[in-house]
Amino acid sequence: MTSVFSSARVIRIGSRKSQLALVQTHWVRDQLQQAYPDIKFEIHTMSTQGDNILDVALAKIGDKGLFTKELELGMINNEVDFAVHSLKDLPTKLPDGLILAAITERENPADAVVLHEKYKGSTLASLPVGAVIGTSSLRRLAQLRNKFPHFTFKDVRGNLNTRMTKLDSGDYDALILAVAGLERLGMSDRIHQILDPEISLHAVGQGALGIECRANDTEVISILKAIEHPETRDRCLAERAFLRDLEGGCQVPIGVNTEISGDNNENLTLTGIVASVDGQNIVKNTVSGLAKNAESLGTELATILRSQGATEILETIFTEIQRGS
Template identity: 50%
Template sequence: MPPSQDDGTTKILKIGTRKSPLAMWQTEWVVDELKKLDKDLMIEIVPMSTTGDKILDKPLPKTGEKSLFTKELEHALALREVHIVVNSMKDMPSTLPDNLTISAVAKRENPADAVVMHPKHRGKRLEDLEDGSVIGTSSLRRIAQLKRKFPHLKYKSVRGNLNTRLRKLDEANDYSALILAAAGLKRMGWNDRISYTLDTEVFMYAAGQGALAVETRADDVETIDLVSKLHDKHTVIQCIAERAFLRTLEGGCSVPTAVRTYIKDDELYMKAGVYSLDGSEALVADMQTSLTPNEEWDRIMTSGDREASCEFASITTSYHFVSPYLLKAAGHLGRDIAMLLVKKGARRVLDEARRQNLMSDSI
């Protein structure tokens, strides 16, 4: 049965979300999953506009703003206007506001980037396009990696929700192709628009790409207990490592960083990289860690290193549903690979990328 409020009436679970079609699809998916757990649950979706939705006249990396797609949602959550908010994990800053926590990370969709060709280029690949062909993307990460492989192409910002960007591709000749997250296209039922997906071994993705995060207040035990049932163990572990990497580097959409994680035979593997804005410089590293108890167990579990445990601390409720050892092991891996890249010069590369991004008139 749905939980009751103090006055004895039935509580309506209010879910905050962005208004975009993809955000609404993601939220409705969460609603359906919650109703599978309790068919009598009363749920109200509360659509909102965020800063990122309103800024359409320039590339997001140039705004200098943080929490572009989450700030308004989290404000409503903190004020108790909604009980939960549903976010794309990659839109979430690596540090959460006080008293807010990620209480569920749902099973990840394909995190790869997808190439969507203009209809006139159907059947082609990026390497088949003529010199100077324009590729639409607003992601510095994608551009930096693509320039290394396809220097003969040009890259131009494209803004708007998925529907808007696809319409811009189809109805004009401004772009030869778009690079979009495969997860969003698949969730919207537009698999047929995917010309092909980029190899994640070469073109790594954004931290958290393809994963959905359900955010709650950290003190809302009743709601946490409800939504925590949507947790996917492997996705939680991967995202903690990726976000710990991002947080250690103090990265975001204004600098090119990329990751690739997977779990095989109880080992968590991670590849991560930082790039110059033009892709001419790349620092990449690989690491792995065991997800079974070993001689490192005591060291990891007793570590007081705040930076090493950064993501463990920012998903405070997850330890109720996923082993604390796994969470800390993942956080350590993300931190350690970031620090390895720092030793190789990552901060210099990223600081220069930030500077060039703010000064450049182009994307």
């Protein structure tokens, strides 16, 4: 594409330092470099609070921007021009002056089961009573406790390689991880089972990358549109509106599933769930409509779930988190 920038302009990309974050950021850079060969793109890495605090469960740290704040400050302070996020980590309410400029094509958003070698050939349902399942996600925890109350669930933190090492050493019998992350790091062979939405609805934005930049940087915004995927954008905007209207952060048991249909991908179906951490109290429903009204559909579904008791479930969870339980 023809660039609006001079060939001397350098576009600075902000990224977390984790292996997965860098794989994702390099992919974005390469896509943009192919579209705009006359522009130089540089990657600048930063450590975030979520990267540095590894001995506390995510839900207990009490911050919705665990993996994004430092990158956002970098943009606000003009140290980087845009940042690449796993969209599931990006809060639905962004700081003043920043916008979600583009959403890339989604990888498989489902959750995966990775088993210890001794259970090779098994499924989650066939594991024995008391099997130790590792997850750092309250969303996964709540849904799995509902379906498999006979398992023991244990928090697991660290990057993907660290978690795999803990699994292989016998600390866990199985881990529940994102299919997309495993595939992006070339670990597809470790996936033993992909969980059906009936077992586990995925996180809002899971499998997609969100590109955040300054709201007044029209030139960068126009460049980023080159890698936006309209179908993924519509699905994720509906999901994010649903989460935002429920005022739920990344670390609450809210799950979703979206589907696009129609000859021109004009129809969108959104399913959402809110669950108590113990898995005993769940509200779930589905809405359908035009994809161009994605955010309105998300708000509509949030309203429906509130009428079914979602507000009370979330208030109880927030109270428990604040008490440190």
